[in-house]
Amino acid sequence: MRNGERLRLCCATLHYNENCNREMATSKDGMQCLSMVYLNAKKGKEAVVESRQTPASYDYVLVIKQAVIIGTVLRSVYTSQIKWKLATKPAVLGLDIDLKCSLDSNTSIDGTRQWSKGQNLTLLVLNGTPVNRTKYTEKLQKARLISVLTIRSLSVEDVNVPYTCQLGFDTYTDILNMTVENFEYHSEGQISCLRFKDDHAIFSLKFRKVFPIPNCTASTGDIDLTNNLKTVFVPIGFFYEVNVSLRYHHVRKKHIDRSLDIVCCAGTKRIEYSLQFNNDNCTDEVSKVDGKGSALSQIEVLGIAVICLVCLLPCTCLCIFLWDNKNVEKFSSSTKKLFNILRSQKKRQERNEERDDFI
Structure with missing residues (x-):
């Protein structure tokens, strides 16, 4: 899920939680308000009577604004100490590696804790529960305030991409660069x-x-x-x-x-x-x-090439000669057949003319 989709889903959840149990609307006299609703299934030809609820509340918007303002002010005064680094050195492709995230002592360890990957913040682990158990695991050391992300069978797709460690509103993002000092294959x-x-x-x-x-x-x-x-x-x-x-x-x-x-x-x-x-x-x-390090010298290779050429040239000429002779024989036989057909047709025509003259 992308970051924008996640935020919209959170807003929809807040709106539903605040307005799911609204009371029924009443008039000044205390009478229940009703409304007629035309059903789309009946193409607007039939209507049903439903009770009307009180207007929706949007108080959660103010709470969100206050949280954003307070968080911005706190970040300007207080710098988060959360940070992750590569714990397995050297990191060998094909083996498991650990990313160690040092959590902030001023932030509650019971807050939302997660690891994500990439520019789109693809969720890897949320509060110790991995999305892909065969690829990622997390170990939380509460006494030392350390979260360790284990990546199993490190592959090319796992390096040179950003990883984000987050605890509450505090985040730290860095790229897992494949360097000569830290990585090996x-x-x-x-x-x-x-x-x-x-x-x-x-x-x-x-x-x-x-x-x-x-x-x-x-x-x-x-x-x-x-x-x-x-x-x-x-x-x-x-x-x-x-x-x-x-x-x-x-x-x-x-x-x-x-x-x-x-x-x-x-x-x-x-x-x-x-x-x-x-x-x-x-x-x-x-x-x-190294071309000089081949098994055969240049003179030996040249000699073998000359011998092959001398052996193949007579065979090639003989094949061409035989092929040409066959074609000549085929051409001559076909020409004789055509000549005989034309000659017989001419004789037949002369006989027909003589018969017409006699008649």
Whole structure:
């Protein structure tokens, strides 16, 4: 329900509560006042007699005006201390998080307490009762004057939107921003290729969806290879697709039995890989970050392309030749049939002419 609709519903409720038990109107002599009402169902042709009530009262309007004026004056003199903040740090997407709202000690804890979301103030929890029990829950700590809103299975739709904590007339609204300091999304890396060939070590690691961008280091024994790492990232909505590649030259034979150690930190998540140079470990998906790090060299790829072209060219020419010969044969046979039909028609016409001349 939108905020305007809610306000109109509240006004209608106040009007009904004040005028639902009105007394019957009477004349100066104490006689009951009656009125004739024409029914719409009878199209105004029939009327019924009903008792008349006293006029409606609108005293609640004055009460509302007084409450607004008093609230405005109090807000100008007194600043509310109500405020909420993110209690779960880091907040990991897919897990539960808590928003902690510190309530005002000058406001009664028994007043109307609610959590809402978005610009339209979509109601989440009202006095401890959540609208969606599987998504939101609230815990009230009366002694500490704290209201804790728990958001289950944090998703993209739950971040970068305003949340409002309200107690009575005191409210506080702030946006739950997805920042590098407070939010994380952990994605397992996938090794694309680790290969040792001659004096080259080729490594590739891909994160399909991660936040924030991982910070990776590489080493083998006492040799730091971090400067050889190449990181390329592409934004995907709130997340990143990250490719980390390493091409290490001049690997000595005495180091072939050593391991390549890769450590990537995505926020507080630490991902470690320890792989041997003498064991090829490649998957079907090879990283496209570094073109020199592919499994085949450019010369090998060019040679394969030439061989395929040489093999396919004669076959293609042969297919075209056979296709053309078939078409010629079909065309010649159809032409002969047409010629024979025309010739027979001509002979038949000549015979008919000779018969007419003889007659």
